[in-house]
Amino acid sequence: MQTVAAALTMVRDDAFFLKAWLRHYGEVLGRENCYVVNHGRGAEVEQLAEGCNIIGIPGDPHPNFDMKRWRMLNNFVQGLRSYYTHVIVGDVDELVVVDPSTGLNLLDYLAKTKGKRVLTPLGLEVIHRPELEPEPITDRILGPRRHLRLAPHYSKPCVISNGCKIARGGHYTSFDELITPDELYLFHLKFCDFDNYVRVMDARNAVTQEIGKSIKETAIGRHWFPVARGDDRALFDGFAQLKMQEGFDVDWVRKRMHRSFTPRGDTGFFQFNRPEYDAQYVLPERFNGLF
Template identity: 30%
Template sequence: MKAAAITMVHKDYWALRQWYRHYSGALGAENLFVVAHGPDPVVQEICPAASVITIPRDRLQGFDHWRGRLLNGIQRGLLEIYDWVIRTDADELICVDPQLWSSLPKMLAAQEASAIFALGVNVFAPDEASGSPLYQGVFSGHYSKAWAVRQPHDLRRHGVQVRPRRLAEFPYCMPHGVYLAHLKFANRQAATEMADIRTEVAGAEGSGTPGKAWKQAHQEMAAQYAALADLPLSPWEKAEAAAWDALQSPVRDEGISVLRSKSLRFDSRVHLPDWFPPRGD
């Protein structure tokens, strides 16, 4: 069984280091493919043994649509060579519970479905006020995304797009013990630096620049940490089981023929197990 991983990135260096370290350890760096949005020698420095594809950064108009088509095209091409293709953002890591799966490739090899979802976890940096070294997490339906395919299905709107006649019966596969760790807020310094970049990009002149969420990136970061502090702390096992169960009735969007997870919000936080990424700086 042979698997590849692809991502697209612009300057998110801390997250990209995590992505490269994680997937090169799981799959081998020679099986990693990074699309650099704009010339950036730092990307190759961070990912020295990966294949880096540089594309121009001269058009943001319609970004989400053409980005999706581009990555779906690369994904389909890689499936001519690989059994599975993993696709996540640079700040998203797929991790597995070592008590259930000995490795990510072995988990993939055990799956019969042609597309896989993972239970999403928003990861937050340790609480500086308490002095605890433990990362915190909040389970997320929004980030319970489709992340790997072994057949040429397009990924769209955090789900998998299939032919309309197959949508009703297409299997929603979210294996136990498989998680999508979303690292946007897992490092406070990196989150602040990326908020600066998003604010700058959103404030640029011309059409097609990102909207309100990017213009208010610092406010969003502050709001996320404030909301986290207000959530009660639950044991990992209890909160994980409740979140997994709640997501087992997916959305089958007939308008765009996409199967996706419900965008549920969960009302507790957890301390992450010690095997959960990230690992240092």
């Protein structure tokens, strides 16, 4: 059994994203090194994640859901560090990928990467352009979906080999150095398929309605609430308005991250600027089929 890297996530009924997460990390790290927190002890999650380390927890809705979740994930990460050099932690719709041009998969790459640090992959959001990509996703996502937008919000310090604290949402850590390897990306999949987006948002809206609290009264992301949802079709149609870029040179984004890296007030965490970019790219074919 390898002890280079483990992957950790928490999921509740997100079968579409869990399948992609399992394909990616299960294949490259081995399912025995994948840790799935089954929020609500869902039978489908248990079935899909067979062969992984499944941790069942109660699923009662709670206004401080995100705070409780990241407190638990923080502790799990530090526990797993006793047995693995690197621990990859994040939401089930976030996947860390090594550029295939290196000739290495994620496990090989991390085996060559020293520990006692935190890696921050560059965030890229897979966006569905239905007018250009009408075919449904049946197995792999990359290939049927090739369009991306820059997502600084998802450039997360998520590959952990240091005894640091991770902030709620996974966006900041207490590690005082920003390490952004050129070959490392974090793909966010929330917008990779219109039909699945609608299903997921319906489910999340139902959770917040069951809790019965306002956005200000909870520690749940604003995007879970119906009031912040807007028109789904208009959102996806808007992706066409992002300026198409030539090639796939995104290193300038990493340079801007480094220039703005600073303590996050007196919180003990560190941050970099996360502006909105009016840009989209077509993913090079070498990434097709990675997940």
